[in-house]
Amino acid sequence: MGGGVVIVGGGECGARAAFALRENGYAGSITIVGSEQHLPYERPPLSKAALIDPHHTFVAPRERYASENIDLLLGHEVTAIDPDKRTINLADGRTIAYDLLLLTTGAKPRSLPDIDPASKRVLTLRTFDDTVAIRERLGPGRRLLIIGGGFIGLELAATARTFGTSVTLIESQPRILMRGVPQEIAEVVADRHQCEGVLIRCGVGISALSETDDAVEIRLADGQIYAADTVVVGIGATPNTALAERTGIAVENGIAVDDRLETSIPGIYAAGDCCSFPLMHYGGRRIRLEAWRNAQDQGTLVARSMLGHRDRITSVPWFWSDQYDLTLQVAGLADGATTHVRRDLSANSFILFHLDADGRLLAASGVGEGNAVAKDMRLAEMLIGAGAKPAISALADPLQKLKSILTMQRGNT
Amino acid sequence: MSGDWVKVCADDAIDEEDVIRFDHGGKTYAIYRSPQDTFHATDGLCTHEKIHLADGLVMDNIIECPKHNGRFNYQTGEARGAPVCINLKVYPVKVEAGSVFIQVQ
Ligand SMILES: Cc1cc2nc3c(=O)[nH]c(=O)nc-3n(C[C@H](O)[C@H](O)[C@H](O)COP(=O)(O)OP(=O)(O)OC[C@H]3O[C@@H](n4cnc5c(N)ncnc54)[C@H](O)[C@@H]3O)c2cc1C
Ligand code: FES
Numbered sequence: 001m002g003g004g005v006v007i008v009g010g011g012e013c014g015a016r017a018a019f020a021l022r023e024n025g026y027a028g029s030i031t032i033v034g035s036e037q038h039l040p041y042e043r044p045p046l047s048k049a050a051l052i053d054p055h056h057t058f059v060a061p062r063e064r065y066a067s068e069n070i071d072l073l074l075g076h077e078v079t080a081i082d083p084d085k086r087t088i089n090l091a092d093g094r095t096i097a098y099d100l101l102l103l104t105t106g107a108k109p110r111s112l113p114d115i116d117p118a119s120k121r122v123l124t125l126r127t128f129d130d131t132v133a134i135r136e137r138l139g140p141g142r143r144l145l146i147i148g149g150g151f152i153g154l155e156l157a158a159t160a161r162t163f164g165t166s167v168t169l170i171e172s173q174p175r176i177l178m179r180g181v182p183q184e185i186a187e188v189v190a191d192r193h194q195c196e197g198v199l200i201r202c203g204v205g206i207s208a209l210s211e212t213d214d215a216v217e218i219r220l221a222d223g224q225i226y227a228a229d230t231v232v233v234g235i236g237a238t239p240n241t242a243l244a245e246r247t248g249i250a251v252e253n254g255i256a257v258d259d260r261l262e263t264s265i266p267g268i269y270a271a272g273d274c275c276s277f278p279l280m281h282y283g284g285r286r287i288r289l290e291a292w293r294n295a296q297d298q299g300t301l302v303a304r305s306m307l308g309h310r311d312r313i314t315s316v317p318w319f320w321s322d323q324y325d326l327t328l329q330v331a332g333l334a335d336g337a338t339t340h341v342r343r344d345l346s347a348n349s350f351i352l353f354h355l356d357a358d359g360r361l362l363a364a365s366g367v368g369e370g371n372a373v374a375k376d377m378r379l380a381e382m383l384i385g386a387g388a389k390p391a392i393s394a395l396a397d398p399l400q401k402l403k404s405i406l407t408m409q410r411g412n413t
Numbered sequence: 414m415s416g417d418w419v420k421v422c423a424d425d426a427i428d429e430e431d432v433i434r435f436d437h438g439g440k441t442y443a444i445y446r447s448p449q450d451t452f453h454a455t456d457g458l459c460t461h462e463k464i465h466l467a468d469g470l471v472m473d474n475i476i477e478c479p480k481h482n483g484r485f486n487y488q489t490g491e492a493r494g495a496p497v498c499i500n501l502k503v504y505p506v507k508v509e510a511g512s513v514f515i516q517v518q
Contacts (some may be wrong), residue, residue, distance in 0.1 A: 007468070019495075060498070292481075371464065371469075378470045378479070378482070379470065
């Protein structure tokens with residue numbers, strides 16, 4: 001084995017990139033080296049359906065790798081890169097040569113200081129094995145305490161409630177989803193969790209955590225004490241950049257890439273949760289996303305870049321979350337918005353549009369039952385991508401079709 | 414392959430370049446009207462997860478699933494890329510005297 005494309009990280013993005021290389025006509029060798037034992041799988045179900053009944057949703061069946069001649073080296077960690085010799089080293093001492101290297105190393109959950117990584121009671125949620133471990137600890141009469149009111153913590157709370165676990169969620173910010181969605185939407189979500197019996201405490205930090213043989217005790221800054229059988233820490237993730245840093249690749253809140261996803265070392269690319277990239281729609285601002293569709297889109301784009309195409313990142317950030325029968329969606333980046341417009345789609349579903357001072361649509365966020373907001377959110381995303389300046393009255397009126405606004409917009413440009 | 418023709422709706426009940434849901438005989442279908450004013454029918458649920466396609470967006474001859482944006486050509490049923498890889502079943506459609514009919518099996 002040697003030469004060709006080597007992909008470090010067998011997650012969503014790495015697998016998509018491998019298939020996209022073939023779709024774009026690349027005939028050389030492709031090797032995916034992944035530290036997890038499992039065939040590349042989807043993470044979004046890990047806090048949703050897979051947590052109810054642990055099962056894998058694979059990115060593609062094993063046969064597809066074989067038929068497309070993609071080599072999988074699973075359960076192997078890449079420990080070093082030599083960019084001069086164009087080789088990588090594996091933990092077992094093996095050396096593999098590459099012509100082009102792709103880093104799709106993803107992210108890992110942040111933890112709290114003083115927590116024993118081997119603890120059986122204080123856990124994080126990122127991998128299939130985490131889901132299996134958490135699932136075993138849920139059920140009627142079990143007490144789960146979640147630290148962090150972000151998407152993963154809230155999805156875990158919702159799923160844990162469906163089988164009768166008692167759930168307490170602690171968030172140090174004044175409200176849940178502080179970074180994720182506007183207040184109006186966070187309120188709908190928080191109300192729903194409270195109706196379902198989740199106890200949410202916001203605006204208070206944790207001052208101590210102690211583990212005994214049969215429980216974990218958490219003391220909050222206000223002196224309150226909570227005991228639980230299991231604690232899951234969901235306070236965000238940090239990109240896996242250590243390998244890149246050791247190699248001398250520029251890192252800036254993620255492996256820094258250009259708008260074609262190439263790193264500071266020519267011939268080495270990065271994509272997905274591990275990288276930070278310039279976002280054209282927002283003045284080239286450098287961001288890092290932890291989002292499933294971004295991992296897919298960048299997997300496809302990076303494959304084309306590696307083959308010499310000159311496409312640039314143009315997709316609009318997009319994220320969804322499912323909690324109970326509610327779906328939330330966020331498209332674009334709302335920072336810098338000065339005007340907020342609400343569009344009510346039905347009694348329980350609405351979209352907020354965020355526009356800048358020039359009237360340009362920057363972002364949209366929606367919440368509703370099932371897929372009530374999906375169609376309009378998709379159109380909103382396309383309007384954002386088109387740089388549209390839609391009339392506020394049209395956005396606020398659910399009878400005015402966003403599709404017509406988009407068609408008009410496209411006619412104008 | 415033959416089966417009964419079932420009336421779905423009046424032809425003007427579906428907007429151009431749009432889709433509606435139609436339930437019949439314990440099954441759910443998606444009925445489309447293309448921008449070229451032709452009518453089409455497929456299974457109502459996405460082949461990725463069982464999500465109603467009628468909540469999705471029609472763009473030209475593509476239906477995009479509302480859940481993870483998987484895409485199908487609704488005229489042929491062909492899956493058009495990640496995350497969907499299984500094609501959608503399509504059904505014959507006819508328009509007679511201002512009504513849309515599909516042939517179910
Ligand atoms: C519980 C959960 C729920 C989520 N839900 C949603 C959702 O509802 N909506 C949404 O949009 N997004 C969601 N996401 C985010 C989405 O899953 C990620 O954005 C996506 O998985 C990123 O893909 P990736 O390939 O970049 O990274 P990853 O999927 O993290 O894959 C990276 C892989 O690289 C491996 N690796 C790292 N370093 C090395 C090394 N040195 N050598 C070999 N292998 C290495 C890792 O072990 C890992 O397997 C969720 C994530 C989680 C964890
Ligand atoms: S359910 Fe349709 S794309 Fe996932």
